[in-house]
């Protein structure tokens with residue numbers, strides 16, 4: 410987006426959020442992959458933009474040429490795939506309620522199912538206590554009503570994690586992306602860059618993963634193909650690459666600068682120090698930057714995800730999370746654990762490798778997929 414007079418400030422909204430219905434909104438949101446924000450009044454909701462098939466297949470992001478998909482169709486396909494991804498937990502939970510009597514056995518089985526979903530002790534106890542209270546207060550007598558009450562409790566618990574990623578607050582908005590090895594950082598950056606471009610956001614990427622030459626190449630090839638500038642250095646210091654990218658982003662009046670980083674475990678203290686240094690040096694390049702510190706988590710990591718959130722948050726003061734790979738064997742309960750113990754907003758969840766497989770997190774959709 411240029412520095413024209415009518416600069417909008419998008420955020421990444423929920424998949425079903427309506428935009429630009431005639432009223433100028435103050436902070437428009439950057440919607441899910443397939444939504445078009447008109448620059449004011451007109452909004453096309455029906456058509457998923459066709460993405461060109463890539464000339465080169467890369468290992469970390471795949472795009473396929475697709476026929477246009479109706480919004481409703483897209484939504485139901487997203488829900489179906491989210492449900493499929495979380496089916497392990499959802500079938501455990503749903504089975505409990507079929508023809509069940511509301512007795513201690515039910516609570517015990519529910520406790521076991523929640524613990525198995527990676528929700529952790531604290532969230533599990535919180536949900537059980539809330540459910541017992543609700544059953545009593547509302548005099549719930551049948552299993553379906555109890556399941557409905559659990560849905561409400563879970564949605565309330567997860568809703569504080571729901572927060573759109575707001576764009577346009579800074580020029581450029583500087584985002585630093587961190588996470589353990591293979592969590593999906595680079596893939597997520599690629600998907601986000603494509604989302605943002607659709608909303609006239611100019612994006613610059615910094616190949617801050619200087620650890621592996623292949624990682625740099627990966628980002629550069631992708632950048633070339635998608636017309637996104639990538640700042641990279643042959644060798645060296647990721648903090649210097651990040652600094653250069655911020656300088657360049659300012660000079661070129663880019664809307665967004667995203668800094669990729671090499672994967673690392675929170676127990677690798679020297680590597681955590683390196684992340685802090687990258688953050689500090691970005692701040693030297695631009696006051697107040699990085700504005701977003703996003704941790705990418707593999708949804709299959711179970712309870713360890715919580716340890717990752719705590720460690721990265723302590724080191725970097727996270728502003729948001731992206732939870733990927735909820736399409737595999739993920740159990741999903743870890744979001745409840747995060748909500749109870751370290752409620753860092755979940756900007757996006759990922760259920761696959763295509764662009765539209767990354768969508769804003771919505772508590773009600775998630776609970777519907779788990780307990781629908």
Ligand SMILES: Nc1nc2c(ncn2[C@@H]2O[C@H](COP(=O)(O)OP(=O)(O)OP(=O)(O)O)[C@@H](O)[C@H]2O)c(=O)[nH]1
Pocket residue numbers: 468469470588589590591592593594595596597618624670671672673705733734735736737759760761762766
């Ligand atoms: N099934 C599935 N695979 C995903 C998802 N997101 C990323 N991946 C895959 O996970 C693998 C690792 O992704 P990367 O983006 O390279 O992960 P990274 O965090 O950048 O990895 P390092 O830079 O090596 O630490 C790739 O094969 C991705 O295609 C997702 O939501 N679902």
Ligand SMILES: [Mg+2]
Pocket residue numbers: 594595596618624669670671672
């Ligand atoms: Mg990477």
